Amino acid sequence: MPFVKARRLVAVAAAALLAGSLAPAPPALAADPAYQVLVFSKTAGFRHDSIAVGTQAVRDLGAANNFTVTATEDAAAFTTTNLARFKAVVFLNTTGDVLDATQQSAFEAYVNGGGGFVGIHSAADTEYNWPWYGQLVGAWFASHPAIQQATVRVENRAHPATAHLPRSWTRTDEWYNYRTNPRSSARVLASLDEGSYSGGTMGDHPIAWCRTQSSGRAFYTGGGHTQASYSDAAFRAHLLGGIRYAAGWAKADCRPETGYTTLYDGSTTGWSQAGPGGFTNTDATLSSFGGLGTYWYSAKEFRSYSLKLDWRLAGDDNSGVHIGYPASSSPWSGTRDGYEIQLDATDVPERTTGAVYAIKAPDVAARDAALNPPGSWNTYEILVQGERVQVFLNGVRVNDFTNTDPARSLQQGYIGIQNHGTGDDVSFRNIRVKELTTGSVTVEGESYTSSSGVQIANHAPASGGRTLGYINNGDWAGYSQVSTAGRTGFSARISSGGAGGTIQIRSGSSTGTLLGSVTVPNTGGWETFQTVSTTLNGTGTGPLHLVFTGGSGSLFDVDTLTVSGG
Known part of the structure; x- marks a missing residue:
């Protein structure tokens, strides 16, 4: 018989919660395997005087944490072969258009294929005409007030970049306002208390976040304008956690999170x-x-x-x-x-x-x-x-x-x-x-239990980073865990860079009772999602099955789907 570790038992007795005692310090962590990081600091606009000390700070972190740093301002480093050497690429206070089209393609393939990206401060003031990069970094720069002290609210104290921080972190830096709020597409790690300084314009003001991009990982921090930032032990640990996450050694849930x-x-x-x-x-x-x-x-x-x-x-x-x-x-x-x-x-x-x-x-x-x-x-x-x-x-x-x-x-x-x-x-x-709404059930599109033709596809903006994809005319997917009994509503989060088409909602099998159908449009791209919905006739009895129809080629992807009523 296999050995089973016994559960330690203690006699049940009355107990009270003890408040205010210090927990024991966690044990030291094992070193990561040796790896390489590329620090890129080319500027085609404003140039920060903190680039040199920032580069040295990353070198110091590498020397203490088992990674080797290559620093460059030469965009020729962005080739498929060269990028494959690195677990993560750090954009350290880059500005303006720093990569040409070929270099951009190589970097996209690197990240989408599992590489890591770290953006520091004006990495958000970079490549405004490159939509993929805007998605990767999470938000572009809009404006900033004078350098001043502000209070940072740490929202996520599990991510390696912020786990060491208090809930309220006071520091001095140049605090960016952003053109968009990244909260809907990234996991916000920290935000600014706009009441603690002058010049904030966002209200809800994220300042550090993480996200997945296809098979890759991205971390961004708005800090790092000043030279003093890079001698601050807490900020250096913040950068180290971001690098370790981007490199894939430290794991984190970087899915967007709202409504909790x-x-x-x-x-x-x-x-x-x-x-x-x-x-x-x-x-x-x-x-x-x-x-x-x-x-x-x-x-x-x-x-x-x-x-x-x-x-x-x-x-x-x-x-x-x-x-x-x-x-x-x-x-x-x-x-x-x-x-x-x-x-x-x-x-x-x-x-x-x-x-x-x-x-x-x-x-x-x-x-x-x-x-x-x-x-x-x-x-x-x-x-x-x-x-x-x-x-x-x-x-x-x-x-x-x-x-x-x-x-x-x-x-x-x-x-x-x-x-x-x-x-x-x-x-x-x-x-x-x-x-969750009573009477509704939401599942991932890729959680099908039977299928014909479809496959799982990676898409960073999707829930969990994956979708039900490669859908062609006549394909179908079954969900034995979802009953259609009494269901009166159906919705799906979808994307399409193809022909679009129709989702048939059926009961019991791919040829079972038709409960309703909904049209899926071309959404403008495979990374652009919207929700489609329809009513169902309530006559279902068996497990949910979706049948897909349309023209030729790939029709659309399904991220999540919800049935309601019943």
């Missing part, structure tokens, strides 16, 4: 402890002690929702996140009457990180590729839609489970986090939830 309600970000109002032990509450971080216990959000039950939270294990530790937790003083209710999404990377598959504990193992290969090591922060999204649970680790889906036990229905219950026992050290940050 905070359950915990420093305040423990609404939370209750079941069982012994508990969590200290310091620096908007919950850190476990003792147990076996569950700290659960007792203020509200949740049914269909997206739950996100950031977590860190100190070492080989054990914890979990409870869903469908009944109102109870017993921590065992989380695994007996609800479900636990496990945290423990070294246990057997059905009890490891990403598992529905003792029920369903994660996709271990996908999990391993998405997981940051002990001492680093990770992000879970636990997506509950009806009785279906999908688990995303740092933006990558690692588990997909559907409950069939009526006694453990996920359409009732609370959420909670586990303090497993003495020696199991786990911390949580930024617990937030977005409730």
